[in-house]
Amino acid sequence: MAANRENPSKPLRARISFLTLISLSATGFVISLFVFYIIFSPASPDRLTKIVDIPPGSTTRYISSILYEDGLIMNPFFFEALVTVTMNSKKLKAGEYELNAGMNMWTVLAILASGRSLKHRFTVPEGFTISQVSSLLEESGLADRESFLKLATDRAFLESIGLKEESAEGYLFPDTYIITKNMGEENIIKIMYRKFSQVFTPELREEIEKSGLKLHEILTLASIIEKETGYPPERELISAVFRNRLKKKMRLESDPTILYAIGDLDKKRILTKDKLYDSPYNTYLYRGLPPGPISNPGLDSILASIRPASVDYLYFVSRNNGTHYFSSDYRDHYRAVTRYQKPGLVGN
Numbered sequence: 001m002a003a004n005r006e007n008p009s010k011p012l013r014a015r016i017s018f019l020t021l022i023s024l025s026a027t028g029f030v031i032s033l034f035v036f037y038i039i040f041s042p043a044s045p046d047r048l049t050k051i052v053d054i055p056p057g058s059t060t061r062y063i064s065s066i067l068y069e070d071g072l073i074m075n076p077f078f079f080e081a082l083v084t085v086t087m088n089s090k091k092l093k094a095g096e097y098e099l100n101a102g103m104n105m106w107t108v109l110a111i112l113a114s115g116r117s118l119k120h121r122f123t124v125p126e127g128f129t130i131s132q133v134s135s136l137l138e139e140s141g142l143a144d145r146e147s148f149l150k151l152a153t154d155r156a157f158l159e160s161i162g163l164k165e166e167s168a169e170g171y172l173f174p175d176t177y178i179i180t181k182n183m184g185e186e187n188i189i190k191i192m193y194r195k196f197s198q199v200f201t202p203e204l205r206e207e208i209e210k211s212g213l214k215l216h217e218i219l220t221l222a223s224i225i226e227k228e229t230g231y232p233p234e235r236e237l238i239s240a241v242f243r244n245r246l247k248k249k250m251r252l253e254s255d256p257t258i259l260y261a262i263g264d265l266d267k268k269r270i271l272t273k274d275k276l277y278d279s280p281y282n283t284y285l286y287r288g289l290p291p292g293p294i295s296n297p298g299l300d301s302i303l304a305s306i307r308p309a310s311v312d313y314l315y316f317v318s319r320n321n322g323t324h325y326f327s328s329d330y331r332d333h334y335r336a337v338t339r340y341q342k343p344g345l346v347g348n
Contacts, residue, residue, distance in 0.1 A: 039082060043074050044101035051118065056094040056182055060084075063092055063112070071101050072108060079105055088113045096181040117180045124192065126174040126298030127226040129265065133172060133296070137188065141181065148185040161190055162197070170219040170293025171196050199299060204306075211306045216292065222305035223293035227256035231323050235304035241316055241326065243308045250314070252283035260294040317341060 050070055054063055060083050064076035073079045082105060083089050095117025099108060120142060124133055130152045137143035151157050152168040163171055168189060173196040179188060200215070208218050225238050242252055255270050261279035275282070281290040297305075315333035316324040319340050327333035 039078065039105045041074070042102045042104055043072055046071075047100045047102035049098055049100050052097045052099050053181065054092070054094050054097065054112065058092070058094060060089050060092065067099075067108060070099075072099050072103070073105050079109070082106070082109060093117065094182045117182075119178050119180055121176055122179050123176045124172065124174045124296065126301070127223075127295045128174065129260070129295050130167070130169050130172060132265070142179060142183070143185045143188055148188070151185050151189055157186070157189075161193055163193055165216065165292065167292060168193065170216075170223050170296055172296045173199055174296055174298045199302075207306055213305075217289055218302065218305050219293045219297065220289045220291075222297035222301040223295040224252070224254050224256060224290075225304055226295055226297040226301040227259075228254065229324065232300060234324055235301055236307060236309040237311060237313060237326055238316060238324070239304045239308035240311045241313045244312060244314055246288065248314070249287060251285075251287050252289070254283045257281050257283040257290055257294055260290075 050072065052066060052070060052072065054066065058066075060080050061076075064073065064079040064083075067073045067079065068076040083092070086109070088109060091113040093112065093115035095115065097111055097116075098118050099111065103111075120140065122137070122140060122142060124136075128136070130149065134143070134145040134148040134152070137148060138145040152172075153166065155166055158165060158168060165171065172189065172192040175192075175195055177188075177191060177195075179191070205215070208215055211218065213221065221239065221242060224242065225235055228238050229235060242254070245252055258270055258274050258277065258281075259265050259267055261281035262274060262277050267274075275284040278285065280286055281294065283290060311326070312328045313326040315327040315330065315336075317327075317333065317336045317340055318324055325336040325340060327336060
């Protein structure tokens with residue numbers, strides 16, 4: 001019977017398999033170190049801050065190309081792979097981000113996934129119209145002017161946010177807002193109207209009901225007061241003038257309503273032809289308040305429209321120094337016009 005002999009090739013194959021395993025392990029270790037290095041090393045020692053704009057709807061590949069071109073990541077392929085492995089492909093958010101090449105890839109990904117985009121302080125001045133607000137937003141790169149104006153006069157959209165008017169004019173409260181780029185025109189209008197709703201507390205709404213005017217009328221009057229004077233102590237007096245005129249069925253004859261009607265807010269002098277411009281906003285032609293606000297008034301003008309001064313004034317004319325002269329009868333008013341204004345100009 002033949003003796004059993006070990007196959008001499010078995011130890012050789014074992015040694016080869018062992019060496020292969022070691023080689024593969026070493027290769028894997030080197031690759032792991034390389035991947036670790038790519039992910040956790042900064043793209044550059046340069047820590048200069050860069051503002052990166054990620055547009056809405058951007059794919060991971062597009063985002064990685066933006067980051068790579070700006071020198072913020074070492075390799076776009078590894079960034080895409082990292083996004084996929086960490087299941088963040090649907091979590092990357094559009095916006096403006098403040099990044100620098102001193103950040104590693106993992107940190108960049110974490111910031112984009114967190115949505116901590118750059119915030120902007122945006123101030124709506126008292127008395128600005130929706131047209132002026134939309135222009136200011138566009139100049140700041142925060143919204144598209146035409147899209148904003150379209151939404152601000154879109155009845156269906158306004159009703160969806162609780163505003164049952166034909167326009168948001170008067171309802172976008174003047175204040176300083178913290179907004180982000182790509183927030184969108186809808187959200188910007190929503191936060192401005194939300195602020196308006198917060199200002200009009202139940203107590204203030206109750207006071208409006210007792211004032212004899214509706215909320216929309218109060219805002220309309222306040223918007224005219226806002227445009228008539230920049231001198232705070234006069235607001236209640238001007239409110240009284242217009243309130244007294246309304247009671248007497250007199251035309252308000254407010255120059256700012258004409259400027260709003262003709263669409264030229266920067267015009268310095270009202271001409272006779274302007275006073276004949278046919279528009280329901282022209283208070284030289286039509287009695288009563290215009291159909292709606294001519295600007296977005298601040299709280300002081302709103303309170304003045306609710307709480308007019310207890311005076312019998314019916315007229316006022318500019319002294320050309322930021323203040324006005326008030327009169328109760330036309331003779332006194334005419335003398336003031338002659339004194340303070342050039343020939344041919346007539347005050348309220």
